Amino acid sequence: MLSLSVVNNGNDRFPGLEDREKLSYTEATLHESMRLNPAVTIGVPHSTTCDTSVDYWTDVDRFDPHRFLDSNGKLSPKPESWLPFSAGRRVCLGESVAKPELFLAFATLLQKYRFKLPSGVITKFEEDKDTYGGLPAKYEILIEERYK
Secondary structure (H helix, E strand, O other): OOOOOOHHHOOOOOOOHHHOOOOHHHHHHHHHHHHHOOOOOOOOOOOOOOOOOOOOOOOOOOOOHHHHEOOOOOEOOOOOOOOOOOOHHHOOOOHHHHHHHHHHHHHHHHHHEEEEOOOOOOOOHHHHOOOOOOOOOOOOOEEEEOOO
């Protein structure tokens, strides 16, 4: 289960951009989520003209936010192969706005709620990765308030 490091005991305020440095695992979780399924699914499909293999990531199908953290648990510099917003001339101009907004929304949701699978439900990315247009597979989840 993902957890949010509580800032100032957490529930006295919403997470802010100044908390990004303290919440490296939260940020790494977002990076890993975008590595597996980029935030924007709309675009022109591309394909190679012949079979191609590019192996940058180890355990490519495994969800592992630690791949974006350094040995001190801090967010590592962005790897060249992490391209959820594209690169070069076609890079998304909204990346600098989207990343902080995604962080704020995600950190706030994790601060206020617990997300878990119903009892007996097991999911594996390997089985669920066959999606349409990058849209996630359907899941049943339970959402509980952390503080009442």
